[in-house]
Amino acid sequence: MPFVNIKTPEGALSRTQKEEIVHRTTDMLVEYFSEAARPHTMVLIEEVKDGGYGRADEIFIIPQDYRANEE
Template identity: 45%
Template sequence: MPLVTVKVVEGVFTTEQKKEMISRITDAVVDVEGEALRPVTWVLVEEVDSGLWGIGGTGLTTTDVQSLQGRVPVPH
């Protein structure tokens, strides 16, 4: 029973994007392991609080990730 955990910074991806991640990741596992594993493939999308994902000693914020994506940050 495969379990895949995806961690993302909060507020970066929409619910629809996270559902698409789940679907595509499941498809990728099935491509490798076979269709019989689809019903028992678990994918968890976990959000990490903005600023609590550290890279190089600095907390990465939602705004930082949106900037990397070339998106204009949405005010909260």
């Protein structure tokens, strides 16, 4: 069973964008593994709260401009 785990800042993606990522990622994996993989493919999008991750010793807070406007 193909499994993809995507971590993204909380609020960075709208529901519509997450749905698109799930569909496009599934389609990509089907190209590699065949259509038989579709019903067994799992795509998990995890949202990480602000301050829950860092880069180069800096805690990351997503800027307001990068937050998705929920649809």
